[in-house]
Amino acid sequence: MQKVIMGNHALSWGALLSRAEVIAAYPITPQTEVVELLSNMCADGDLDAQFIKVESEHSAMAASMGASAAGARTFTATSAQGLALMHEVLHWATGARLPIVMGNINRAMAPPWTIWTEQTDSISERDTGWLQIYTSSIQEILDSVIQAYKVAEQVYLPVMVVLDSFVLSHTNENCDIPDQSKVDAYLPKFENAYKLDVNKPAAYGGLTGPDWYYELRYKIQKDTERSLDLFVETGKEFGEMFGREYGLVETYKLDDADTVLVSSASIASTARPVIDAMREEGHKVGLIRVRVFRPFPSDLMRKLLEGRKKVLVVDRNISFGMSGAFYEETKAALYNVKNSPPMWGYIAGLGGRDVPTNVVRDMIEQTMKEDHPSGDIIWIGVKK
Amino acid sequence: MSDEIKWKKESDMPLMAMSMGRMTVNKTGSWRNLRPVIEKEKCIKCGICWKFCPDVSIRLDEEDYPVVDLEFCKGCGICAVECPKDAITMIKEE
Amino acid sequence: MLEIRFHGRGGQGTVVASKALAFAVAREGRFVQTFPEYGVERRGAPVVAFTRIDDVPIYIRSKIYEPDHLVVLEPTLIGAIDVTEGLKPGGWIIINSDKKAAEFGQFAGFKVATFDATSVALKYRLGSSAAPIVNTAILGALSKITGFVGIDAVREAVREIAPVKKDENVKAAEEAYEKAEAEQEQS
């Protein structure tokens, strides 16, 4: 079914089509439409789910943990301050190996009060063990929720589907809403082998000393690494069934590119017409949109970037005292590589500052002009 | 399910910290300084000592006399205090 | 790609107008993208919304700085803000107004068309007399004047998007479509 829907509703539709059994959520701008539509879907009987209207995001995640531990497919969504409030229990969900899927709308952190987009909220949670998908279109948001469950339930790890505040969350676009029967075939009912079961009583998460905690962490890392292949596999399978294939990254006009722009989410989307325009002028520029940020596809990035002339990474987030996260990770992935290209790290669009095509172009041109980056962090468009 | 679990490598373990056995592997009898001794003659088989044992270490035999499971009894002495007939005495462990 | 900017006041249905246009265009099989300029503006404050239309998927995800066309739902905004900022020469300016297009002499270099959407909205009791919701009427007028989208698609889109008074909203769009004239003032 073709529909024009907003990014937030794409999350709701994703949860509906995935047949989420429990939803626990708390409203926060700019996420509210996600929970509003889900409430209505439940009230109308379109979605047969238990909806727990909790009193905080912390409880949204805690309730999700309980429901997921009981074996139910569980969905929640939040943003910024809400995500930060969840921080402790985000770790818990990972350690307890709960395949929860959560939408996070990238909103800049306060203070000052703000509601506009920036990735620092979800980037701050990159070490919680949540797998993270950064989306760049309304369609991709919906599709990613369904794929997220497929991956989460194989590795028993939670997945965050991330989208830009307003630029995606409140943008309406054409979206194909797949048939439920096809989604059911792609994503069958889930039987959690480790659920709380009165017939097989077990305690989960009991005190664990240094003798085995280390191995439990090793297992999380191994399964996180395994999820790389699963994202590729499930993305391919998705393509076969629905005609839209997804991978760890999306490349555009990359083959012979000597200058490569690496970015994510909506900035990477806006970069496409810029690449088109510059290609027409004869510049060998290409694009990598990083879609899966956790786990970071280091091998793939090495393969794609090794031997290029120049790489610029555009981050809509900042790790104060260092640089942007996508830049850090890309640089780290390329460090032990022989033909590691020089890398420019731009910070753009913090707090929802618009990043139109001319700004993207400025960053590419500056990179092309310079032989080497002047530092680890390049601010673009600061009013000085 | 009360056997001690001995893993050699991470692949022996479950995915997460999930219990695979019961705490009866933990012989708490070693915590004890004082040991309850029951004088059968005084016992009226009321079951109060059984009832108030926090360590589930007193069972009642076929004749309803209490038997202390010294493998687990921590020697707290509640049974001795609660016994209405003073039939239980706490004596020093050797 | 066509880029259209909508100007109105909070509560008038400006954002819905931009969405309804996108919904209608999508029904004709084209690609659309629509979004409001997001702020925390409350009822009565000036608001802006955008719609992009193309025959191929739309990747650009920034605001529209140089729109091809404008829709002004609230004529009193003209003068209060520079509605034509960035407007490409020769672009349409569709204004909800009972005045003649010729009376907007300040818009030299653009194609101006007016339509009294407020009267139509009031006739069908859309919104209140203090705050009539003019979006469905202006959309009917836009369909007729610019031909960006057919009235059939507008009808369906309005029915889909109107939260209440679906029939009245459809009638408002239809009536606007019938009455609107592509009178232009070019100088």
Add this chain to the structure above:
Amino acid sequence: MKYTIPAQEVMCSGHKACQGCGAALAMRYALKALGPRTIMTFPACCWSVIDGPFPYSAVGVPLFHTAFETAAVVASGIRAGLDARGEKDVNVVAWAGDGGTFDIGIQALSGTTERNDNIIYVCYDNEAYMNTGVQRSSATPWGAVTTTTPPRHFKKERKKDMMAILAAHSIPYTASASVAYPEDFIKKLNYAKSIEGTKFLHILATCPPGWRSAPEIAVQLAKLAVQTHAFPLYEIHEGRYFKMSMNPAKKPLTDYLKPQGRFRHLTEEQVADMDRMIDERYSYLLEQAERSKPYFDAKKETK
């Protein structure tokens, strides 16, 4: 022998509770009432340790260890998960200490209670943060010494009235119970099991190390708390109707305080002050119970 409490043992020996632990007794009784078709969740509390380290457990029912402030809402989540999967006949129990209930967990507990989610919340109250080494909580009684309220600055605030806070949410059932009265305790849990909605049980659980008392008198102390009216046993139905579970003739407060090191510093005057506070609260409860009589009489008649 005629058992006055169920013979079945779900909890096993070998757990890591201190000698004479009231919390261990509380769990033993609770599981006798609840039976094996029960799922529990523990926030950080003594029972996080008592249950035993990975890969072992003592409770004998499925258990989800959770973050300190989340017990109630994790229970809500478990219930929703079970409901979504059609597993209706399982008791879902949040089992938390006083810190996790009165302090850090009160927000989630209030949320669960306001939604009236169908769970049983048991607070085993040992009147301080015993698991971290006896720091004061808002459940610590007036006059008590803890490691953060030393004798010269003993706790000067009254114990938070958690029962009243819960009752103010209009939940179907709140009750206090004691490890010294297992029959009453089990009866209350059985009632809680039989009704829908959020049920809250407030259990006084003796803590010999934290109260600085001898382990062998753990049950005696719990009994004295009731007999001196320091910890009255009562129920609140539907958030409004009070019922005393027992109304013992008052024993001297010093009988309860003397054996506990945590009250040893109190002067006679201070004990008298404490006694007044206890009497004040007790007479309030009696008044409420008196006022509620017609409700329970009518209930009896309809039965």
